[in-house]
Amino acid sequence: MRRARERRTAELVAARELTPSVRELTFAIREGSPIEFVAGQYANFHLGQDQGLQRSYSMAAAPSDAGTLTVAVTRVEGGPGSEAMHTLPVGATVPVDGPWGLFTLERVPPDAPLLFVATGTGLTPIRAMIEAELAKANARPVRLVFGCRREVDRLYADDLDAWTSTHARFAFDTACSRPTEGGPAARVQDRIPEALEALRPHGEPHVLICGLRAMVEDVRALLKEAYAIGRERIHTERFD
Numbered sequence: 464m465r466r467a468r469e470r471r472t473a474e475l476v477a478a479r480e481l482t483p484s485v486r487e488l489t490f491a492i493r494e495g496s497p498i499e500f501v502a503g504q505y506a507n508f509h510l511g512q513d514q515g516l517q518r519s520y521s522m523a524a525a526p527s528d529a530g531t532l533t534v535a536v537t538r539v540e541g542g543p544g545s546e547a548m549h550t551l552p553v554g555a556t557v558p559v560d561g562p563w564g565l566f567t568l569e570r571v572p573p574d575a576p577l578l579f580v581a582t583g584t585g586l587t588p589i590r591a592m593i594e595a596e597l598a599k600a601n602a603r604p605v606r607l608v609f610g611c612r613r614e615v616d617r618l619y620a621d622d623l624d625a626w627t628s629t630h631a632r633f634a635f636d637t638a639c640s641r642p643t644e645g646g647p648a649a650r651v652q653d654r655i656p657e658a659l660e661a662l663r664p665h666g667e668p669h670v671l672i673c674g675l676r677a678m679v680e681d682v683r684a685l686l687k688e689a690y691a692i693g694r695e696r697i698h699t700e701r702f703d
């Protein structure tokens with residue numbers, strides 16, 4: 464805990480636009496001990512002129528030997544934290560502490576089928592967990608239901624596509640709420656029944672949900688009321 468509280472200095476070493484509203488940033492720790500996180504955890508970034516603005520961002524990639532922290536940030540209209548992360552120049556340094564959070568696979572039985580549900584940058588901790596899970600010699604099936612507004616908002620789509628080609632146990636479905644390319648409008652809630660059906664023969668799935676509060680609560684209620692999935696099998700992270 465003391466180590467998590469330690470403020471390190473992190474340098475932005477790479478950045479790229481993932482979608483029109485999401486920027487991915489990769490940081491290297493320059494001063495202080497490494498942030499040894501588990502996939503699914505987050506770090507706190509101290510932003511703004513006097514570094515008094517604290518915002519949390521989940522690591523979007525599984526831990527690597529390089530020891531870097533990669534996060535993906537949605538630009539929120541009028542939001543000072545996300546604005547600071549979107550305008551931070553490569554080479555700039557920011558104070559960071561962590562890792563924090565219990566939204567990981569550590570409390571999920573190792574052979575339970577997994578259903579991940581994410582909207583927007585709620586995909587970030589889930590992407591890290593899927594990446595870490597698929598690197599293991601595990602056989603359990605892994606499903607992802609991802610929700611976004613338009614097709615251009617599908618972040619990390621290339622990685623997800625690549626993982627479906629290389630791992631027969633992984634599949635994902637995208638629900639666009641305001642499609643612009645002619646497909647049907649859908650929410651993640653609409654795609655959950657099919658995903659649960661596919662997992663059913665493999666055992667009782669654990670469900671990991673991440674995004675804004677309204678979606679997380681809605682999905683939690685659906686799982687409980689329509690599928691009698693108990694709270695011990697539902698794991699959530701809310702961004703607001």
Ligand SMILES: Cc1cc2nc3c(=O)[nH]c(=O)nc-3n(C[C@H](O)[C@H](O)[C@H](O)COP(=O)(O)OP(=O)(O)OC[C@H]3O[C@@H](n4cnc5c(N)ncnc54)[C@H](O)[C@@H]3O)c2cc1C
Nearest residue numbers: 518519520521535536537539542543544545584587702703
């Ligand atoms: C544990 C944790 C992990 C988080 N991980 C991420 C992450 O990986 N990526 C990320 O972009 N944000 C993440 N967030 C949200 C982030 O900490 C900030 O709240 C967000 O960047 C908005 O800060 P702001 O200062 O720009 O806006 P503020 O003025 O603080 O406005 C906050 C409002 O912005 C909205 N909001 C917050 N996050 C998002 C979002 N991701 N997409 C759309 N609307 C949002 C909510 O309605 C919230 O009420 C996380 C939050 C928590 C608690």
